[in-house]
Amino acid sequence: MAASNLSQRRDLQLRITELAEKIAESMGMEVLLVEIKGEGKRSVVRTFIDQPGGISLDDCEKFSRRLSVSLDVEDWIPFSYVLEVSSPGIDRPLVKEKDFLRFCGKTARVRTRIPYDGQRNFKGKILSVAEGRVRFQIEPEKQLEISIADIEKANLIADLSLK
Known part of the structure; x- marks a missing residue:
C-alpha cells in the first residue's frame, strides 16, 4: 500500500474511532480499538468495545446499528466494507496506557513499529506502566521497556490454566 494511501487510511481510522467513541460513551461503553x-470488496471495519461487567451480543448489535447509521450519514468510507463489532475476547487488544495498567502482571504479545534489541515481536509479562512506557519481563533475567507510541499491536495472552 502506498504511503499516501496508508496515511489516508490512518486518517479514516482516526475519524471512525472518534465517532465510535462518542457513540460508545453515550451508551456507557468504551471503544478499545x-x-x-x-482492501476493495474484502474490507472490514472492526471495532472492539467493552464496558464494566463485559459486553453481550445484544450490546454489540445495538452499538453496531448506531455506528452503521452514523457511518452511512457521514459517508466517509470511499469503499464497500463489512462492519464488525466485537467484545475484546480472551486475546484482548491493549492500546491505551490504561489498558496496560489494568492488566499489569498479565502476559502480552507485542509487535513494535521499530526494533527493540534487534527484534519487533515480543512476549512478556507486563511489570509496570509509567509516563507512556511499559516494562515487560521477556525472559527470566531480562526486562524490556517499550514506548506505547512504538507499539504497533499488543494483545493479552489468555491464561487458560486451571488453578
Whole structure:
C-alpha cells in the first residue's frame, strides 16, 4: 500500500474511532480499538468495545446499528466494507496506557513499529506502566521497556490454566 494511501487510511481510522467513541460513551461503553483490514470488496471495519461487567451480543448489535447509521450519514468510507463489532475476547487488544495498567502482571504479545534489541515481536509479562512506557519481563533475567507510541499491536495472552 502506498504511503499516501496508508496515511489516508490512518486518517479514516482516526475519524471512525472518534465517532465510535462518542457513540460508545453515550451508551456507557468504551471503544478499545478500531481496525480497517483488507482492501476493495474484502474490507472490514472492526471495532472492539467493552464496558464494566463485559459486553453481550445484544450490546454489540445495538452499538453496531448506531455506528452503521452514523457511518452511512457521514459517508466517509470511499469503499464497500463489512462492519464488525466485537467484545475484546480472551486475546484482548491493549492500546491505551490504561489498558496496560489494568492488566499489569498479565502476559502480552507485542509487535513494535521499530526494533527493540534487534527484534519487533515480543512476549512478556507486563511489570509496570509509567509516563507512556511499559516494562515487560521477556525472559527470566531480562526486562524490556517499550514506548506505547512504538507499539504497533499488543494483545493479552489468555491464561487458560486451571488453578
